[in-house]
Amino acid sequence: MTTPDLSIASLIAAFALLGIPVGISLWLKLGIIRELAIAAVRMAIQLAFAAVYLTWLFRMDNPWVNIGWLLVMMTVAALTTVQKSQLRVSAILFPVCVATVLATVGVVLFFNAFIARIDNLFAARFLVVLGGMILGNTLSGNIVALTHFFQGLKENESRYLFRLGNGASQFEALRPGLREAVTRAIKPMLAGMATMGIVSLPGMMTGQILGGSSPVVATKYQIAIMTSIFAAMALGVTLAILLATRKAIDPWGMVRKEVYR
């Protein structure tokens, strides 16, 4: 079974559905029409670009090009994380880059080698597509975790100093904040995993079924991908915070003020 292609008319019909939120916005004066228009146009352009580069990448399927592409995606993800985290780019860009690379590459290669068991570990179909899915989730987790962690450190400075002054090591003093930030970052995904298949059918699985895979195969992939994303996210956010603190905290244990924007 193959998926029927969508004609231009079909895509226009898909965009026509946006008339519903536009109507609601007009009625309730939500003021989101401009934002919605920009988001819809951006989505269309970005996905059209993705279609072009993915077709090109799949056709070439050169390991070096695939790795290079993944590196570009990871750099953009790290930059976006830092820009949205309300922290100074120069202070935490490098730690976030390292954490993103280690978590994404580590988990993707594990997936390719031990779960998908493919011969070419750097195949575009797996490396780029799976890498993209992992990055998307790690990115949102990193933004939440870093913002929450450093904001918490600022707001609860007295609690932090109390621990240091009573002989806690650097890690012991940071651990409660780290625990809270990591939990906050991974909780939404945990909740999503717990209801998956009952409340919602994940986009990837739906796409795979529409693409002709059997629901059983699609389900197996979904499970493997969810565990991979979750593992990469937990590893990525924990590493990002731990590495960021090495740069953001001075040898006396004090948070450098220049970390905050």
Add this chain to the structure above:
Amino acid sequence: MASALWELDQIDVRFGDQLILSDFSLRIARGEKVVLRGPSGCGKSSVLRLLLGFIQPDKGVIRFDGQELTPDLAWKLRGQCGYLSQDVDLGPGRAGDWLKSFGGEAASASETVFTQLGLSSQIADKEIKELSGGERQRLAIAGIQLREREILLLDEPTSALDEERKVSVAEHFLSDVESTVVVSSHDPAWNRLEQATIIEMGKE
């Protein structure tokens, strides 16, 4: 004269344009009880922060055990300290759990300390955020008493206590313990005792 544990030599501390400490010197002997007195904003808390290496002087030298204070030395000395900050924040969770994690094995002896501080043992089941300022301060004092550290740095430790309790807490730290104690307080309860060296701050 006992050997100096800490020496602050001609210290200046500046926060922005404001000079908090100017040419300030202090010598603290091992086992000595020192009370820093003075109006708020005179730099009492800054002295405690200097001793712990939380802030660095703009001018002058700090020595601990004869060595100039470095980050490594600061981490070591904090390991010998019990520190009570002015706006004590113990974090979330149950009071009993906090005491267990903070006091370790010593927490089993909390009943005696609780009685001394007028704390009910039922407080252990309460959430820290439900405690009053005074209860929270006494809980922190209990934790610090239980750990029996060699050095105690207490920043306004009795600000939320009633008069009677202030006196008993001051008496305990200045008379009953062998530790070196440095207290920052403008509370009269702390300068009644002869054992303490009173340092008046904020006076020309």
